[in-house]
Amino acid sequence: MSSFLPKLVVVLGPTACGKSALGIALARRFNGEIVSADSRQVYRGLDIGTAKVTPVEQALVPHHLLDVADPREIYTVAQFQRDAIVAINAILARVHQPFLVGGSPHYIQAIVDNLQIPHIAPQPELRAQLAGRPLAELLAQLEQLDPHSAATIDRNNPRRVIRALEVSLVSGKPFSQQRRVADGVCCTRGSISGSKSACGKEWCRRYSAYWTRE
Numbered sequence: 001m002s003s004f005l006p007k008l009v010v011v012l013g014p015t016a017c018g019k020s021a022l023g024i025a026l027a028r029r030f031n032g033e034i035v036s037a038d039s040r041q042v043y044r045g046l047d048i049g050t051a052k053v054t055p056v057e058q059a060l061v062p063h064h065l066l067d068v069a070d071p072r073e074i075y076t077v078a079q080f081q082r083d084a085i086v087a088i089n090a091i092l093a094r095v096h097q098p099f100l101v102g103g104s105p106h107y108i109q110a111i112v113d114n115l116q117i118p119h120i121a122p123q124p125e126l127r128a129q130l131a132g133r134p135l136a137e138l139l140a141q142l143e144q145l146d147p148h149s150a151a152t153i154d155r156n157n158p159r160r161v162i163r164a165l166e167v168s169l170v171s172g173k174p175f176s177q178q179r180r181v182a183d184g185v186c187c188t189r190g191s192i193s194g195s196k197s198a199c200g201k202e203w204c205r206r207y208s209a210y211w212t213r214e
Contacts, residue, residue, distance in 0.1 A: 008088060011101045012037070013110055023101035027061040033091045035084055036065045037111070042080065042102025043071045064091075081214040118178040121168045130162045140163060146174035149153050154176045 009026065014017040023034050036042070041052045044067040045170070053063065064087040085119035088111075091098040096102040100111060109115060130138060138161050145168045154160050164175040171178065 006113070007097075009097065009099050010037075010108060010112060011099060012105070013103060015051065015103055019101055019103065020051070020057070024053070024057060027097070027099050032097035032099050033062040033064065033094075034099045034101050035051050035087050035091070036063060037080075037084070037100050037104055037107040039075075039080075039104040039107055041066055041102075042069045042075050043067070044069065045071060073187055074122055076122070078105055078114075078119065079108050081105050081115070081117060082110050100208050117177070118167045118171065118175065121169050123166055126166055126169065130165055131158065135161065137187065138208060139167060142168070145169070146176050148176040151175065152176070155166045 004063070004112060009024045009032075011019045026032060027034050038052075040046055042065055046052070052066065058066070065080070065083055068083065069079075086101075088098045100108060102108065106167075110117065135155075135158055138158070139150060139155055142153070142161060142165055146164060149164045149168075153164055167175040
């Protein structure tokens with residue numbers, strides 16, 4: 001890709017490691033704006049428990065995708081991907097530098113890897129049925145329906161397993177065939193100190209392209 005393409009800088013890391021402060025400092029230094037990538041800070045009213053940046057901090061640089069959802073509603077990764085792309089392109093249109101800052105890996109991956117997310121709406125009744133079953137039983141069913149997902153998914157995360165089953169059962173197709181990485185990834189490296197697994201340093205090696213998404 002050509003070097004003149006605008007870069008999307010990602011700052012990611014575990015809770016309380018200083019990524020919000022670093023993001024603000026970088027945005028102030030490089031005429032930037034921040035797009036929050038936190039699956040809890042999108043909800044209005046969830047301030048203390050999520051370590052949401054304060055109004056004073058938000059006044060230092062523009063922040064996006066904070067307080068955009070009602071806590072009584074479900075805000076999906078697909079919704080975040082759509083809203084974040086709109087925000088990033090608007091920032092670039094203002095000739096400002098976009099910074100994607102947060103600690104929700106799936107949110108970040110949805111942007112930088114341009115995931116093609118299955119458009120299967122949450123199924124509350126099905127999820128409740130699946131949640132009532134032992135995790136080992138769910139994994140066995142996933143191995144039958146989608147061996148690839150069963151081999152690569154976080155097997156200790158019931159929410160991920162239930163979502164994979166939900167998509168497979170509702171669509172009739174394996175989850176892994178619908179959740180693909182599209183062409184045109186879009187960011188440059190950005191990481192802060194922390195353990196390899198928590199801070200996502202393996203991810204950061206892959207984040208070396210430029211923002212091309214419209």
